[in-house]
Structures are given as C-alpha cells and as structure tokens.
Amino acid sequence: MSSRDLLIRGRGITKVFGYGAAKTTAVDTVDFDFHKGEIISIVGESGSGKTTLAKIIMGLLKESGGSIDYKGQPRVLRRHADRKKYWKDIQAIFQDPFSSFNLFQRVEKLLLSCIRLQGLKLTKDEQFNKMKEACSFVNLKFEELYNKYPFELSGGQMQRLMIARIFMLHPKVLIADEPTSMVDACSRSTILDMLLKLRDENEMTIIFITHDVGLAYYVSDTIYIMEKGQIVERGPAEDIILNPQHAYTRQLISDVPKIHTAWDLG
Incomplete structure (x- = not known):
C-alpha cells in the first residue's frame, strides 16, 4: 500500500499503569501503520496488551509515551x-455488546444517537427509514425491536445492533475487539461477513483485536503479533502464518493445526 493511503500511524506507543514497584508496562514502544481499506489483526494471548493498545488508538486511554498521527x-x-x-x-x-449500550435506553433511542452524532437534520420519517435500513442490513426488523431495551435482546441480536450502528455512522476506522467470541459459530460467520461487506462498501479500515490466529488468517491483509506489550512480528497475513519467524508466533499457530491442514489440502 502506498504512503498516500496511510490513515493512522503510531510511533513508540507506550502505556504504563501504576507507579514504583507496582508499575506495569502494558504497551511497550509499539509502532504501527494502518492504511485506508486495510484489514489488520492484532493477535496475542490474554494479557498481551492488545486491548490496551486498541483503547489508545480509539482515544479511550491516553498513551504514556509516543505519538499517533491521523490523516497525516x-x-x-x-x-x-x-x-x-x-x-x-x-x-x-x-x-x-451489553457493556457498550445504555441498558435503560430503548433500541430506537440508541440508533437515534447515531443520527445526532453525525449532526444530521432529518424528518421523523427520514429517521425511521434510516434506522430501518440499518437494521435490515444486519437482518433485524426495526419494527420488532425499536421499543425494546437491550436486556430484552439476545447476545447475537446485540452484536448485530452494534453493526447496525456502524452501518449508520460510516466510520473510516472500525476497531473490533473479539467481536465474535460470545456468539455461536453460525452467528460468528454472519457477523464477519457483515463487517467485510461494510469494508468493501465504505473502504473502511478494520482493526481486529483477537487471540484467534485462524480468524486473523481468514480475514486479514496484515497481522501484528503482540506479546508482553510488544509487537514481536508483523507482515502480510500469509507470510506471518505460513512462514512465522518468532517463537511466540509459532506457538500460537501450533495451537491451530487446521490452518496447516487446510493449506496442505489446498
């Protein structure tokens, strides 16, 4: 990808929690380059620092050191x-998904907040049609859900509702932190297909945060392997999975023998 497509660039990103003897470095001098329309997976086991890094990129946590450029x-x-x-x-x-919504706001109000965030001035009919279209994209019926609270919905419905919000907002970047870990295999495949369709339609950059090497291999253009707060390996998905250079990467892949089997049979 050319430098013209570069969307988010991080250099020396560090996050330290605590002080003195209790100090913990969750993210340690991490560099990254994310491009327009690229699908990236940041892969690592629990405690590797990947979710902390995601929150820094999102702007929910302030980095202790380093810098991030957005659009140059x-x-x-x-x-x-x-x-x-x-x-x-x-x-x-x-x-x-339940931690991402106000459980005391009905579905209609949750979706209306997306329209307000965009600053759109729409009639009530236009608002209704926009919300209905977003629900239809994720195979939900707005007429059946608009008056319900989040706690009245299933986990799969809530994940779809989160994607409906993304459909309405048309962000340039989506950070997906283990988005399919709490749903069944059928819903997992459907949710991934929806996210990839959004990428194709909007040239959206998607950053998957996951422990699942198989998922990363399936969806990603680029994979970053994260261990103990550091990026230990990065590169095109096929290079990382089929020719891993770091011992930690090889360990992660050895836990997913299907990747090798599928490639050998292909």
Whole structure:
C-alpha cells in the first residue's frame, strides 16, 4: 500500500499503569501503520496488551509515551470537541455488546444517537427509514425491536445492533475487539461477513483485536503479533502464518493445526 493511503500511524506507543514497584508496562514502544481499506489483526494471548493498545488508538486511554498521527497530522484529543470529531471517524465493537449500550435506553433511542452524532437534520420519517435500513442490513426488523431495551435482546441480536450502528455512522476506522467470541459459530460467520461487506462498501479500515490466529488468517491483509506489550512480528497475513519467524508466533499457530491442514489440502 502506498504512503498516500496511510490513515493512522503510531510511533513508540507506550502505556504504563501504576507507579514504583507496582508499575506495569502494558504497551511497550509499539509502532504501527494502518492504511485506508486495510484489514489488520492484532493477535496475542490474554494479557498481551492488545486491548490496551486498541483503547489508545480509539482515544479511550491516553498513551504514556509516543505519538499517533491521523490523516497525516498529529492526533489531538485534548477537548471534548476534538474527541467527538475523532469518534465520528473511529468507532468500536467490543467483546461484550451489553457493556457498550445504555441498558435503560430503548433500541430506537440508541440508533437515534447515531443520527445526532453525525449532526444530521432529518424528518421523523427520514429517521425511521434510516434506522430501518440499518437494521435490515444486519437482518433485524426495526419494527420488532425499536421499543425494546437491550436486556430484552439476545447476545447475537446485540452484536448485530452494534453493526447496525456502524452501518449508520460510516466510520473510516472500525476497531473490533473479539467481536465474535460470545456468539455461536453460525452467528460468528454472519457477523464477519457483515463487517467485510461494510469494508468493501465504505473502504473502511478494520482493526481486529483477537487471540484467534485462524480468524486473523481468514480475514486479514496484515497481522501484528503482540506479546508482553510488544509487537514481536508483523507482515502480510500469509507470510506471518505460513512462514512465522518468532517463537511466540509459532506457538500460537501450533495451537491451530487446521490452518496447516487446510493449506496442505489446498
């Protein structure tokens, strides 16, 4: 990919929690380059620092050191207005969909908040049609859901509703933190297909945060392997999975023998 497509660039990103003897370095001098329309997977076991890095990229955590450029300019998130503008472009789907919504707001209000975030001035009919279209994209019927609370929906319905929000917001970047870990295999495949369709339609950059090497191999253009807060290997998905250079990468892949089997049979 050319430098013209570069969307988010990080250099020396570090995050330290605590002080003195209790100090923990969760992210340790990490560099990354994410391009327009690229699908990236940041892969590592629990505690590797990948979710902390995702929250820094999202702007939910402030880095202790390093710098992030967005669209070729230093990212500035000092004021609420700065963060609001940034979050128009960068959205996230998290592992537990119920933690991402106000459980005391009905579905209609949750989706209306997307319209307000965009600053759109729509009639009630236009609002209804926009929400209906978003639900239809994820195979939900708005007429059956609009008056329900999140706790009245299944986990699969909630994940689809999160994707409906992304459909409405058209972000330039989506951070998907273990987005399929709490749903069954059928729903997992459907959710991935929906996200890839959004990427194709909107040239959206997707950053998957996952422990699942098989998922990373299946969906990614580029894979970053993260261990103990550091990126230990990075590169095109096929290179990383079929010719791993780092011992930690080889260990992760050895836990997923199907990758080798599928390649050998192909």
